[in-house]
Amino acid sequence: MSQGNKKCGEEEVEEDETLAMTGDDDDDDDDLDTFTDGDLDSGCEDGVLGCRDPFSSEVKPRILLMGLRRSGKSSIQKVVFHKMSPNETLFLESTNKICREDVSNSSFVHFQIWDFPGQIDFFDPTFDYEMIFRGTGALIFVIDSQDDYVEALSRLHLTVTRAYKVNPDINFEVFIHKVDGLSDDHKIEKQRDIQKRANDDLVDAALERIHLSFYLTSIYDHSIFEAFSKVVQKLIPELPTLENLLNIFITNSAIEKAFLFDVVSKIYIATDSSPVDMQTYELCCDMIDVVIDISCIYGVMGNEGGIPYDKESMAIIRLNSTSVMYLKEVTKFLALVCFLREESFERKGLIDYNFHCFRKAIQEVFEVRLKVLRSRKLLSHRRRSRQATPNGTPRVPS
Numbered sequence: 001m002s003q004g005n006k007k008c009g010e011e012e013v014e015e016d017e018t019l020a021m022t023g024d025d026d027d028d029d030d031d032l033d034t035f036t037d038g039d040l041d042s043g044c045e046d047g048v049l050g051c052r053d054p055f056s057s058e059v060k061p062r063i064l065l066m067g068l069r070r071s072g073k074s075s076i077q078k079v080v081f082h083k084m085s086p087n088e089t090l091f092l093e094s095t096n097k098i099c100r101e102d103v104s105n106s107s108f109v110h111f112q113i114w115d116f117p118g119q120i121d122f123f124d125p126t127f128d129y130e131m132i133f134r135g136t137g138a139l140i141f142v143i144d145s146q147d148d149y150v151e152a153l154s155r156l157h158l159t160v161t162r163a164y165k166v167n168p169d170i171n172f173e174v175f176i177h178k179v180d181g182l183s184d185d186h187k188i189e190k191q192r193d194i195q196k197r198a199n200d201d202l203v204d205a206a207l208e209r210i211h212l213s214f215y216l217t218s219i220y221d222h223s224i225f226e227a228f229s230k231v232v233q234k235l236i237p238e239l240p241t242l243e244n245l246l247n248i249f250i251t252n253s254a255i256e257k258a259f260l261f262d263v264v265s266k267i268y269i270a271t272d273s274s275p276v277d278m279q280t281y282e283l284c285c286d287m288i289d290v291v292i293d294i295s296c297i298y299g300v301m302g303n304e305g306g307i308p309y310d311k312e313s314m315a316i317i318r319l320n321s322t323s324v325m326y327l328k329e330v331t332k333f334l335a336l337v338c339f340l341r342e343e344s345f346e347r348k349g350l351i352d353y354n355f356h357c358f359r360k361a362i363q364e365v366f367e368v369r370l371k372v373l374r375s376r377k378l379l380s381h382r383r384r385s386r387q388a389t390p391n392g393t394p395r396v397p398s
């Protein structure tokens, strides 16, 4: 099914801003001074985006997209989060500013993506890279596998070592990208070579403790969604609980595989502990496309104009391999997609009952998360008000 349904995808993005870099700034406590006033106003009011909030990296982690020019960073962002069709990315213009975007699709998927222009020197003294790396959850470094990657590897090394010094908790993710043009053997060979060289560079710098994760990706198939799913999953603190709930659900319902999907982005935020088979994942993505496309055509649009996806959303697809795919709404943004044998599906009543319990448990996890977020906000609000005098000016330390 088509991935180019922009209408369905548009709602996922709360805001899309382009930040301009300005001069340097010594004040470590106020990250935003590195950007223009306009950006400050539009992007970070009340600490909603958490830029001034010391807990921001936990509340809304940043995912940085870095790499050389034309490696495919903007294309990845557009295809995964804007439903742009891969062919349209041919016409994307080169990014010349840092583009920041808030992704708040679901109760669990909340983060900011910062797309960096390939040609900038982010170690320029006027550029506050410490501020950027400090609030970062994951750094995705994109390497164009169809190009000579010697320069990309040295830039990767520089980026990773600098970032690690500022924030050792960053997850370093390397996308060996544009592998659609390579044969299977060639892909494996490239991955092995890139992985070896990147790790050797770290060993030479006595930084072997830095862990790099590698993924073979392309916007022309589902590999980019799968890789992004894994990157995002590492940033979800509730992941073990979600996996556990899925394990309990599938064992009690004779289901073979279950994914918890963020419907808009098709990122799966959790799955049970059995291994993920790429074909199964692709079928699940296609099923979501079918449901959303059919709902867009025949469904009733809500007042908010979001995707036509609600409590009633469900679908059953019988495959000719005697398997059944079953999709059900879990929350406003999440769907459970299951794979099971036809004979297991005869006990649909039991599956639906177990699903009811599963959904309730997910909602409880979500409520706990909300409570934690609220208390963090309150805490940072109190800290800020303690730092300010009644008329709002900063309190001068006595």
Ligand SMILES: Nc1nc2c(ncn2[C@@H]2O[C@H](COP(=O)(O)OP(=O)(O)OP(=O)(O)O)[C@@H](O)[C@H]2O)c(=O)[nH]1
Residues within 6 Å of the ligand: 067, 068, 069, 070, 071, 072, 073, 074, 075, 076, 086, 088, 089, 090, 091, 092, 093, 094, 095, 096, 116, 117, 118, 119, 177, 178, 179, 180, 181, 217, 218, 219, 220
């Ligand atoms: N074959 C192939 N081409 C891709 C893939 N991803 C991106 N491209 C192409 O690569 C070119 C550059 O993509 P961009 O997304 O603009 O690259 P960028 O890294 O954002 O570039 P800058 O903004 O200059 O830093 C475009 O023509 C894309 O169509 C892929 O997975 N496979």
